[in-house]
Amino acid sequence: xxxxxxxxxxxxxxxxxxxxxHPSRLMPAALRSTGPLAQIEGLCxxxxxxxxxxMTGPPQADTCGVVVTTVCDQMRRAFDILIRRCDLPAFLMxxxxxxxxxAAQKMYVxxxxxxxRFLIQLGGEPFLNDTLARVMLDYDAARASILAAGSYLSxxxxxxxxxxxxxxxxxKVLRNQTNTKPLIAGVPLAIVGGPLVKQDLDIFDxxxxxxxxxxxxxxxxxxxxxxxxxxxxxxxxDPLIELASAYFNGIPDASxxxxxxLYNWLKRxxxxxxxxxxxxxxxxxxxxxxAELWRLKEWTDxxxxxxxxxxDSETHQHRMPNRIRSFLEMLS
Amino acid sequence: xxxxxxxxxxxxxxxxxxxxxxxxxxxxGPLGRHVEDGDTRLLKLRYDNSAAAxxxxxxxxxxxxxxxxxxxxxxxxxxxxxxxxxxxxMAYSLDNIAAxxxxxxxxxxxxxxxxxxxxxxxxxxxxxxxxxPVRAMLGAFLTGGHFPxxxxxxxxxxxxxxxxxxxxxxxxxxxxAILWWEIPHRRRPEPDEVEVKLPGGFQAPRxxxxxxxxxxxxxxxxxEELAGQRLDEKKLSAGxxxxxxxxxxxxxxxKLVFTAKLSPLPALEMLIAEMLAIHFCSxxxxxxxxxxxxxxxxxxxxxxxxxFLSPDVARxxxxxxxxxxQVMNLLEDCGGRICxxxxxxxxxxxTIPQDLPPTExxxxxxxxxxxxxxxxxxxxxxxxxxRTFGAEALVISRIPGASHCALEGQVIGEIVQDKLDIPVVExxxxxxxxxxxxxxxxxLEALVETVRVRREK
Numbered sequence: 006x007x008x009x010x011x012x013x014x015x016x017x018x019x020x021x022x023x024x025x026x027h028p029s030r031l032m033p034a035a036l037r038s039t040g041p042l043a044q045i046e047g048l049c050x051x052x053x054x055x056x057x058x059x060m061t062g063p064p065q066a067d068t069c070g071v072v073v074t075t076v077c078d079q080m081r082r083a084f085d086i087l088i089r090r091c092d093l094p095a096f097l098m099x100x101x102x103x104x105x106x107x108a109a110q111k112m113y114v115x116x117x118x119x120x121x122r123f124l125i126q127l128g129g130e131p132f133l134n135d136t137l138a139r140v141m142l143d144y145d146a147a148r149a150s151i152l153a154a155g156s157y158l159s160x161x162x163x164x165x166x167x168x169x170x171x172x173x174x175x176x177k178v179l180r181n182q183t184n185t186k187p188l189i190a191g192v193p194l195a196i197v198g199g200p201l202v203k204q205d206l207d208i209f210d211x212x213x214x215x216x217x218x219x220x221x222x223x224x225x226x227x228x229x230x231x232x233x234x235x236x237x238x239x240x241x242x243d244p245l246i247e248l249a250s251a252y253f254n255g256i257p258d259a260s261x262x263x264x265x266x267l268y269n270w271l272k273r274x275x276x277x278x279x280x281x282x283x284x285x286x287x288x289x290x291x292x293x294x295x296a297e298l299w300r301l302k303e304w305t306d307x308x309x310x311x312x313x314x315x316x317d318s319e320t321h322q323h324r325m326p327n328r329i330r331s332f333l334e335m336l337s
Numbered sequence: 338x339x340x341x342x343x344x345x346x347x348x349x350x351x352x353x354x355x356x357x358x359x360x361x362x363x364x365x366g367p368l369g370r371h372v373e374d375g376d377t378r379l380l381k382l383r384y385d386n387s388a389a390a391x392x393x394x395x396x397x398x399x400x401x402x403x404x405x406x407x408x409x410x411x412x413x414x415x416x417x418x419x420x421x422x423x424x425x426x427m428a429y430s431l432d433n434i435a436a437x438x439x440x441x442x443x444x445x446x447x448x449x450x451x452x453x454x455x456x457x458x459x460x461x462x463x464x465x466x467x468x469x470p471v472r473a474m475l476g477a478f479l480t481g482g483h484f485p486x487x488x489x490x491x492x493x494x495x496x497x498x499x500x501x502x503x504x505x506x507x508x509x510x511x512x513x514a515i516l517w518w519e520i521p522h523r524r525r526p527e528p529d530e531v532e533v534k535l536p537g538g539f540q541a542p543r544x545x546x547x548x549x550x551x552x553x554x555x556x557x558x559x560x561e562e563l564a565g566q567r568l569d570e571k572k573l574s575a576g577x578x579x580x581x582x583x584x585x586x587x588x589x590x591x592k593l594v595f596t597a598k599l600s601p602l603p604a605l606e607m608l609i610a611e612m613l614a615i616h617f618c619s620x621x622x623x624x625x626x627x628x629x630x631x632x633x634x635x636x637x638x639x640x641x642x643x644x645f646l647s648p649d650v651a652r653x654x655x656x657x658x659x660x661x662x663q664v665m666n667l668l669e670d671c672g673g674r675i676c677x678x679x680x681x682x683x684x685x686x687x688t689i690p691q692d693l694p695p696t697e698x699x700x701x702x703x704x705x706x707x708x709x710x711x712x713x714x715x716x717x718x719x720x721x722x723x724r725t726f727g728a729e730a731l732v733i734s735r736i737p738g739a740s741h742c743a744l745e746g747q748v749i750g751e752i753v754q755d756k757l758d759i760p761v762v763e764x765x766x767x768x769x770x771x772x773x774x775x776x777x778x779x780x781l782e783a784l785v786e787t788v789r790v791r792r793e794k
Contacts, residue, residue, distance in 0.1 A: 047737075075522045078498055078502075081522055082712060082748075083744065086748065101521070102495050122529075262494045262502065262506060292738075293503050295467065295503070302463075303510075
């Protein structure tokens with residue numbers, strides 16, 4: 006099956022799957038400053054790693070297209086690099102930053118229809134409502150089981166399950182995922198920020214080893230980036246509209262204008278999980294998340310640990326565990 | 338004779354001009370008085386010595402007073418952020434609204450050097466030097482010392498820089514209400530879509546124009562509520578006509594200045610003049626007079642065969658505005674002159690179609706924003722303008738911390754080199770270039786030298 010890669014949470018995997026293609030959410034292995042695109046001052050390390058991973062050949066050999074979105078300005082501009090230097094067909098999806106107007110919601114639906122045409126050009130089959138509805142229910146069930154697994158899997162396993170779900174789809178989700186170690190209740194923490202790379206999953210281990218426990222993964226590649234459950238009645242009426250509604254209205258993000266829904270969502274989750282501290286994970290040059298750091302500190306009474314990732318620096322990799330340990334010592 | 342003079346020389350010359358007796362607008366006066374307000378960078382710049390240039394500078398440097406006066410006269414103030422040229426046209430179509438760009442605060446750290454606390458306030462709010470210098474805007478809002486707090490704040494988002502959008506959101510989080518509107522990433526129409534050719538030459542699908550029209554309609558309603566009067570098609574058409582007067586004057590000025598054998602107006606004054614297009618420096622009528630004065634001066638100089646620099650200086654096309662105004666002087670010191678610019682707002686320089694319904698025309702204008710589309714499209718427009726003005730080299734000036742600057746330079750540079758085979762240099766210009774002046778000088782001199790060598794081949 007041909008694969009379509011993407012990374013933005015506002016790209017609905019269900020739509021790609023309903024075209025008979027395999028949606029695969031790319032999580033770069035690590036922040037890499039080497040590759041076809043040389044290091045550039047001012048470029049977000051995640052965007053850089055994403056571009057390099059796509060240009061050097063994504064993990065799936067059968068990849069036939071890449072979808073990027075306008076959620077982040079640098080990713081929007083990454084599209085220019087991809088279409089100039091990469092043979093892989095690329096699609097830039099307009100995701101409105103405003104969300105309160107009917108026109109913005111309609112634009113998102115129209116963009117899904119345009120994405121559908123792109124997928125058909127790449128060999129996808131025109132989607133049928135019944136197919137889309139069935140795929141949506143499969144994905145919905147998988148998301149629900151991943152979220153439920155938080156009660157018996159470690160935070161890292163949960164994060165890996167979400168990553169595997171994004172990469173492989175619902176078929177293999179949670180297969181063979183058992184926790185042989187008893188869950189130790191550490192100091193409950195949230196991790197908040199943009200997308201993680203695979204190497205960042207070590208943060209979950211470091212937290213556990215330091216006496217903490219990530220009970221809320223509010224990163225873009227974590228629970229915050231999962232769309233909420235679909236309304237089954239509305240799936241029957243018009244699956245595409247329900248899909249658009251769930252994704253566009255249900256994923257809170259720092260990039261939305263206004264981004265008040267992010268704070269509403271965080272408030273509910275932080276209280277619900279009895280979180281005692283926040284690890285704020287951001288990339289150097291990611292203005293969208295960087296600007297939220299102080300606002301978050303002003304907004305919450307919880308202590309906030311800022312971890313900025315600047316690329317593949319060894320200093321950063323050594324410094325981060327110590328900072329997390331100190332943070333947890335303070336909270337213990 | 339045209340000459341570039343220092344601030345001290347200007348103040349002496351101002352006395353001569355005043356005594357000579359021509360009419361002086363109420364905001365005119367010796368430029369040196371602005372230094373007393375803290376604008377110490379002015380001491381380090383070199384200025385055109387014409388009365389028209391003096392008027393331009395005084396007009397620029399008295400905007401804050403003008404805004405306070407507008408408010409005192411009962412006008413409502415609208416802060417229009419980011420769109421660079423669309424919403425002010427709507428706002429100035431209403432006779433009891435004055436619009437301005439709070440984004441303009443990005444030059445305050447340069448003009449005031451270390452005499453301002455704006456960047457320190459931004460730092461305290463977590464918006465540090467990794468952001469674009471436009472972060473000074475946050476400090477300007479909090480101190481209220483550089484512009485009055487507007488009655489309505491409008492900000493475009495979507496296909497805009499993340500740094501500005503994030504700073505505006507930070508402002509919003511501090512309790513300043515913002516009316517957000519969406520400008521989508523402009524894309525080329527697909528085969529089954531209706532194509533609209535936008536002013537300036539870009540294309541967009543009809544659905545995007547319709548979307549922007551609906552967004553502008555929301556803004557129109559908000560402006561009407563604020564003004565307490567209808568913004569009907571007649572008023573909007575009249576507003577467009579007036580904005581086009583500014584754009585027509587600027588187009589003529591740009592053409593004459595960039596193509597004249599001898600440079601008739603320095604790069605610095607041209608930069609300031611172009612900036613007037615985006616919001617008329619809070620007085621549309623006066624903008625027209627200021628530009629007419631400049632145009633007359635330029636025409637007279639061309640007719641007399643006089644100007645600045647030698648005829649063989651390197652003809653440079655400049656992309657992105659500089660955070661430090663002094664760099665415009667520096668280019669001329671290095672043996673270059675500006676022959677074409679793309680300061681992020683070419684859409685505010687192109688004439689707004691007057692044969693279309695006004696909202697349609699403005700929507701097309703907004704979508705023609707070079708920053709709303711791809712860097713590839715932008716590079717195409719730059720190539721066209723380089724050919725038009727006969728530039729021999731390209732400078733891509735990076736704005737520190739601006740999200741668009743990381744990747745656009747490569748794309749624009751490669752395309753311009755491929756299509757035109759001219760030398761390209763990319764350099765970063767922070768608000769104070771003093772410490773890196775030797776480096777900038779070396780790079781600009783090398784570019785000029787390259788141009789000269791290529792001429793000899």
